[in-house]
Amino acid sequence: MPWQFDIPEATVQRLSTYLTILRRLEGQGMPTVASSDIAHLANVNAAQVRKDLSYFGDFGRRGLGYRVPELREHLQRILGLSEGRNVIVIGAGNLGSALVGYPGFEPRGFHVVGIFDSDPAKSGSKLYGHEIFPMDRLAELVPRIGAEIAIIAVPGPAAQSVANDLVAVGIACILNLAPVHVNIPAGVACRRVDMTGQLEVLSFCLSSFSSAPEGEQVQ
Amino acid sequence: MPWQFDIPEATVQRLSTYLTILRRLEGQGMPTVASSDIAHLANVNAAQVRKDLSYFGDFGRRGLGYRVPELREHLQRILGLSEGRNVIVIGAGNLGSALVGYPGFEPRGFHVVGIFDSDPAKSGSKLYGHEIFPMDRLAELVPRIGAEIAIIAVPGPAAQSVANDLVAVGIACILNLAPVHVNIPAGVACRRVDMTGQLEVLSFCLSSFSSAPEGEQVQ
Numbered sequence: 001m002p003w004q005f006d007i008p009e010a011t012v013q014r015l016s017t018y019l020t021i022l023r024r025l026e027g028q029g030m031p032t033v034a035s036s037d038i039a040h041l042a043n044v045n046a047a048q049v050r051k052d053l054s055y056f057g058d059f060g061r062r063g064l065g066y067r068v069p070e071l072r073e074h075l076q077r078i079l080g081l082s083e084g085r086n087v088i089v090i091g092a093g094n095l096g097s098a099l100v101g102y103p104g105f106e107p108r109g110f111h112v113v114g115i116f117d118s119d120p121a122k123s124g125s126k127l128y129g130h131e132i133f134p135m136d137r138l139a140e141l142v143p144r145i146g147a148e149i150a151i152i153a154v155p156g157p158a159a160q161s162v163a164n165d166l167v168a169v170g171i172a173c174i175l176n177l178a179p180v181h182v183n184i185p186a187g188v189a190c191r192r193v194d195m196t197g198q199l200e201v202l203s204f205c206l207s208s209f210s211s212a213p214e215g216e217q218v219q
Numbered sequence: 220m221p222w223q224f225d226i227p228e229a230t231v232q233r234l235s236t237y238l239t240i241l242r243r244l245e246g247q248g249m250p251t252v253a254s255s256d257i258a259h260l261a262n263v264n265a266a267q268v269r270k271d272l273s274y275f276g277d278f279g280r281r282g283l284g285y286r287v288p289e290l291r292e293h294l295q296r297i298l299g300l301s302e303g304r305n306v307i308v309i310g311a312g313n314l315g316s317a318l319v320g321y322p323g324f325e326p327r328g329f330h331v332v333g334i335f336d337s338d339p340a341k342s343g344s345k346l347y348g349h350e351i352f353p354m355d356r357l358a359e360l361v362p363r364i365g366a367e368i369a370i371i372a373v374p375g376p377a378a379q380s381v382a383n384d385l386v387a388v389g390i391a392c393i394l395n396l397a398p399v400h401v402n403i404p405a406g407v408a409c410r411r412v413d414m415t416g417q418l419e420v421l422s423f424c425l426s427s428f429s430s431a432p433e434g435e436q437v438q
Contacts (some may be wrong), residue, residue: 002262003262004424005423005424005427007423007427008294009420012420012423013416013420015419016287016416016420017377017416017418020416043314051377058225062266076428078423078426079419079420079422079423079426080422080423080425080426083418085418085422085425087418092319093317094313094314094316094317095313095314095317095321097313097317098247098297098312098313098316099315099318101415102314102315102398102414103374103375103398104375104398104413104414104415105418106435108415108418108419110415115434148425149418149421149422149425155322156322156323163220172424172425172428173421173422173424173425174421175414175417175418177414179321179322179323187428188426189424189425191417191420191421193412193414193417194235194323195318195321195323195324195412196323196324196329196396197232197235197236197239197303198410198412199306199324199327199329199368199394200234200235200238200298200300200327201228201231201232201235201298201391201410202300202368202392202393202394202408202410203228203299203300203304203368204224204231204234204298204299205223205224205391205392205408206299206304206367206368206391206392207297207298207397208224208410209298209391209406209408210225
């Protein structure tokens, strides 16, 4: 499924990075920031920052830069995060458990509101204070708990069937952590975290380091 | 740390995607493939595929496309994966356990050769058949087990100190799964899997779906 929106995917990914940077600057009490400073912290150039923001309006003031809390709020609104998002995790194995206990979600507005597992033996037990529900209660519970985003943390062979179930109960946004690609229909957004792909990029880096000519600084 | 190599980072990421596609096609017994077919499966255009491959030589034959096993081998070599890579995991909590048991690594040439944890109580116990070692044996064991890539799977507050330890023992490639950024020196490659950032992109998608004008198909 290709990217389905008018704003480029790379821009949206960078907005998430800019938001992280602005939160940090706000926490440090910084009142304003120049696009060149955001650019430096995000490892892009200043023209890219200005272009990315220009899709959504004119936020900066010439010579004064951006007001940090104001731009942070704008970015939160653009990313749909003003009121937080309710997330469910499918799969209560090691990966699901790690996600439910992951401390990076809550401070950035993502609330885990349910965990589902196909193993009936796990139903009713708790994970970090959250009850584990059986998969056959998905249709009943998703609207009740206001689940908006689902994270697939099941083994590869089960991933497509879980994705189908999620789409059937009206989940429109899926983060797939299973080690396989899943097919989803138009009108549903799915992102995959491919950890092996990341290792492959690192393997390329390792080869490039070792093939750099003797005495030449790898920069 | 900005990207330190001549080949664009996005190209290397796409090579990893192309490699996954070629492995699948090879498994299906497909002898040749056109750049337009690879492009379709990778959600890019055919010119992009040809440009990405052109950094490394001239692999295709006009009108005939690419020989699947040959191009798969080329990509494996370019990504430094011809002989596999030895990986260590730092952190034997839920996330570390999920990684050590992750079935996506081994078929793509990544061998987990060690797990380290700072908790002395975990030392000596086993995870999926692998012994857990104490962190203070890192310097002794990394060269002995031939570790090339390290995955950081520790809580945020411990991540920078672990990264420093890894760099100190000569690890040049790090995959950071902790929910924080870590600083590393030039000559070391570090990639971060930011799961919250992925959820932020999905939150944008969700907002865009719900703001699409009534009756207009979101494509």
